[in-house]
Amino acid sequence: MACPMNHTVELNPVLLPLDWLLGTWESDEPGEGCFPTIKPFHYSETLNFSHVGQPVINFMFNAFHAESKKPMHRECGFIRMQPGTNRVAFIMAQNSGLVEIEEGELTGQQLNLQSQAVARISFAREPHVQQISRVFQLRPDGRLEQTVSMATDSQALMQHLHITYRRAS
Numbered sequence: 001m002a003c004p005m006n007h008t009v010e011l012n013p014v015l016l017p018l019d020w021l022l023g024t025w026e027s028d029e030p031g032e033g034c035f036p037t038i039k040p041f042h043y044s045e046t047l048n049f050s051h052v053g054q055p056v057i058n059f060m061f062n063a064f065h066a067e068s069k070k071p072m073h074r075e076c077g078f079i080r081m082q083p084g085t086n087r088v089a090f091i092m093a094q095n096s097g098l099v100e101i102e103e104g105e106l107t108g109q110q111l112n113l114q115s116q117a118v119a120r121i122s123f124a125r126e127p128h129v130q131q132i133s134r135v136f137q138l139r140p141d142g143r144l145e146q147t148v149s150m151a152t153d154s155q156a157l158m159q160h161l162h163i164t165y166r167r168a169s
Contacts, residue, residue, distance in 0.1 A: 009053035014083050018057060020109050021049045021079075021136070024168040025144050030066035031163025036155055037127060042066035045163055047144075049079075056080050059092075081106070088113065090134075097121035098129055109138035127152035142167065 011019055030042035045063040052058070057079040063072045077092030088111055090102040098120050104113035115132040131151040138144055144165045151157040 009051070011051055012053060012055040014055040014081050015051065015057060015079075017086070017106055018079065018081065018088070020138050021057065021144075022051065024048045025165035026168045027163050028143065028166040029164070031063075031146075031161060033161045035150065035152075035158070035160050037152070043072055043161075043163070044069075045165070046168075047146075047165060055083075059090075097124045100132060102132060102134060111136040127154045131157055133157065139164075 011022070025047040027044045027046075030044055032040070033043060034040040043063045043066050045061060048060045050058050059075075059077060059079060061073075061075040063074070064070060065072055074095040075092050077090060080089045080091070081087065082089075086106045088104055088106050090100075090113055092102070093099045098118065100115050100119070101117045102113035103116050104111060111134075113134045113136075118129055118132070120128060129150055129152055133149045135147045136144065137146075144167070146161070146163050146165070147159060148161040149157050150160040
């Protein structure tokens with residue numbers, strides 16, 4: 001007879017500085033996306049940050065078109081912290097065929113990340129993404145804000161996405 005596993009696993013102590021990120025977040029109003037090579041758009045997004053007791057946070061981001069609700073962009077991966085420091089790394093794969101490593105620093109309840117490595121499938125759409133920077137910030141009102149900037153073969157680093165979320169669970 002198997003024993004049911006219904007206890008919650010404790011967060012690995014290395015990740016305690018990131019405990020404010022854990023849970024499910026949903027955009028409270030449509031986010032805005034723009035870039036010189038595309039038409040501006042609005043989107044909604046759900047973020048999920050979870051853990052299984054390892055020194056890593058698992059994440060899944062799902063974006064949908066604000067009006068049609070059709071799936072748009074997905075990212076999934078892992079967040080690690082360098083023990084004893086405020087250094088954070090995101091390891092992620094995107095449904096567009098991009099994989100990347102972003103690293104940066106945690107200051108209070110703000111994460112500032114810059115891409116360290118970007119790779120793509122051989123038939124990825126051009127212009128190719130060359131650099132990404134991302135900021136997550138927990139605001140005083142309890143909402144989470146994300147800003148993503150991007151650079152491509154033909155465009156210097158500039159803001160691409162901005163969205164805020166409310167905690168759903």
